[in-house]
Amino acid sequence: MLRLRPAGDRPLRLALLGAHCDDVEIGCGGLVLDLAERRGLATVDVLVVASDSPREAEARAALSAFSAPVVPTTRFGGLPDGRLPGHWDEVKDLLQDFSRDTEADVVLAPSPADAHQDHRLLGELAATAFRDALILHYEIPKWDGDLGAGKPQTYWPLSEQVVRRKYALLHQHYVSQRGHDWFREDTFTALARLRGMECRADYAEAFTARKTVLGWRAEGQGPADQPRG
Numbered sequence: 001m002l003r004l005r006p007a008g009d010r011p012l013r014l015a016l017l018g019a020h021c022d023d024v025e026i027g028c029g030g031l032v033l034d035l036a037e038r039r040g041l042a043t044v045d046v047l048v049v050a051s052d053s054p055r056e057a058e059a060r061a062a063l064s065a066f067s068a069p070v071v072p073t074t075r076f077g078g079l080p081d082g083r084l085p086g087h088w089d090e091v092k093d094l095l096q097d098f099s100r101d102t103e104a105d106v107v108l109a110p111s112p113a114d115a116h117q118d119h120r121l122l123g124e125l126a127a128t129a130f131r132d133a134l135i136l137h138y139e140i141p142k143w144d145g146d147l148g149a150g151k152p153q154t155y156w157p158l159s160e161q162v163v164r165r166k167y168a169l170l171h172q173h174y175v176s177q178r179g180h181d182w183f184r185e186d187t188f189t190a191l192a193r194l195r196g197m198e199c200r201a202d203y204a205e206a207f208t209a210r211k212t213v214l215g216w217r218a219e220g221q222g223p224a225d226q227p228r229g
């Protein structure tokens with residue numbers, strides 16, 4: 001296992017990109033929870049591109065719970081769900097503004113191989129806005145059956161406790177999603193168990209990284225060496 005540790009052993013600055021409210025928590029909520037519990041987070045900046053007022057309220061509460069004790073900075077694009085490819089310019093502008101205002105070591109984004117058009121567009125554009133950060137693309141289980149389409153090869157191991165808490169917070173905060181037949185604890189737990197088996201852990205979340213830049217950091221070396229994508 002290679003450890004993700006910025007120079008100076010300071011906590012990580014995370015930028016989280018979601019096409020919709022709940023994408024981030026489903027795709028990488030375990031990683032965020034795990035880092036938060038280990039006091040490994042310096043900042044959490046979130047951009048959710050498609051949103052409306054009721055779901056924004058759910059997302060604000062959920063993101064605060066996942067990131068605690070760090071208070072996340074969250075912005076919403078207010079674009080229509082399912083129609084992001086028709087709003088390409090606005091999505092691009094939202095991303096550019098967000099990346100300009102955000103200093104991130106690691107960016108979490110949907111997969112460019114995702115079957116959902118909104119996820120896919122955001123996954124494709126993430127690397128055009130964040131040029132100097134490690135970008136990890138998360139996966140979202142759904143009716144389309146596209147799990148594994150991006151061929152995950154990067155893992156964040158999780159304990160059973162974190163996996164259970166991830167679903168508990170999803171269930172608590174996303175009341176609007178409880179009626180969906182996929183929005184069940186066993187959906188998320190089963191996927192996390194499979195990804196955990198693949199990386200020899202109990203549970204895990206899995207990601208794809210299109211580009212990873214490696215470097216050696218000697219003890220006492222300055223801030224030039226950051227995790228980069």
Ligand SMILES: [Zn+2]
Pocket residue numbers: 019020023116119140
């Ligand atoms: Zn989504």
